[in-house]
Amino acid sequence: MSPLVSVYIPTYNRSSLVKRAVESVKNQTYKNIEVIVVDDGSSDDTEEVVKSLVGGDTVVRFYKNENTKGACGCRNTAIKYAQGEYITGLDDDDEFTPDRVETFVTFFEKNRYPYISSGIVFRGDKGDFIEFDKAGVITLDDLCQSNVIGNQVFTTTENMREIGGFDNASPAWQDYDTWLRLAAKFGNGYRIGGATYIQYLDHGFNRITKSKKLKNGYEFFINKHAALLNEKAIKTLYFQYKLAAEEKLSFSELLTLTDTRVFLGATKYYLKGLLHK
Template identity: 25%
Template sequence: METPLVSIITPSFNSEKFISETIQSVQNQTYKNWEMIIVDDCSSDETVSIVTKMALQDNRIKFFQSEKNSGTGIARNAALAKTKGRYISFLDADDLWKPQKLEKQIDFLKTNNLPFTFSFYDCIDEEGKPLNKRVEAPGNLSYRQLFFCNYVGNLTGIYDVNYFDKITISSIRKRQDWMLWLTILKKIKTAQPIPESLAFYRIREHSLSASKLDLLKHNFTVYRTFHGFNIVVASFCMIGFLFTQLIIKPGYIKKLKF
């Protein structure tokens, strides 16, 4: 059975607390044909030494350093330029994959002849403890649904380079993943997730996901800059976004019982 190369893009910045566990979650994949492209955005902690050591022990890990701190969008594009795989996937330096994540996604893509997919994911806190919360998505996600809410977790998305070519990521410092998925959905119209959790998303104390006000600000920037809407239209889009967040999306966030 063909096992095409999967390229994993990971930007890092002051990630010494999490990066080794993140890399190990990739090394634990049942799907073995991958390369992990890590681009460090001028960390001042021990991230560089940790990744350098792990890369010397596993030649599938490719490590590069930025000359100046430029944000995750620039780091992701630098990594993208160095990828060689048929499939592009994403994993931030503090998130984790479950062992069968890649195997199940590649099989799903090939079985259903799809160029893109994603999955559900579970949330953990900064210390890695479960928050008993699972983020799901519509079974047939449309561009319109994605326009008002980013249902695709960055750590779960994977796309076929043979279909899309390499897609340059926006240099805007926040919400690049949402803009990437919008670019993909604008072309293919709908996307199907694997209806199970394949990853762990870490919610950190000062992360964007932990700050609702910052989330609103950056989403407004997407409507203004990425879509090119004027202030009035962008404001109406934000109303739709808030409606989705308050009324619709809560139905896709499940409380787990253990």
């Protein structure tokens, strides 16, 4: 019997999007899956939409919070009730490619890394671009420098429970915080080549509040993981926060960067800032 995989989907007032997300899981080539949708108190028809998708090979389970818990709280509810040996997540505004779960299970069963990931197709009005698609080992040092995983991993449900799931207190970078704790607890993971996750950039819903929330998230992350982060890591993460918040950078700040990928991104926003002065 193939192992059961739990896929958690937190949602809030996105009935027009969550249907696509659930259907992308139901359309997987791998069939032994349970979808756990946790609704954070929606006032739209999310419950009706999700329950209309019950049936077929894939089990769809629905939970609704009486009190708002946020995305991390929803994920933790799903982790609590998950029955699968393995677990992974999906945001309600994104979707899986049809082979994602099968690719993960096949690789995990043969290689037994404690957690794995794959690339992301970022899809917007101007077309697609792909990141995190090069295969390779993911080390703790890699994760101290940057979130080299993205927004989802595939691991055992036991592993997620052992690290305590997601941190409700974190204002931002919640995924990143969770992956870093997985690496600190269990060691190296692995990124499979290719991209099996589609993240939509332009759908009229905000993913995260910029500026203050990101700043608070960055500071929370640095303080929480101070024992793991050296000076280079802290500097690199600072610039990643600045880029995410689209804040202006000084030329002297740019010159202190040693991470090529971050430097190129930072240069882009520095030049953008000059052009708009």
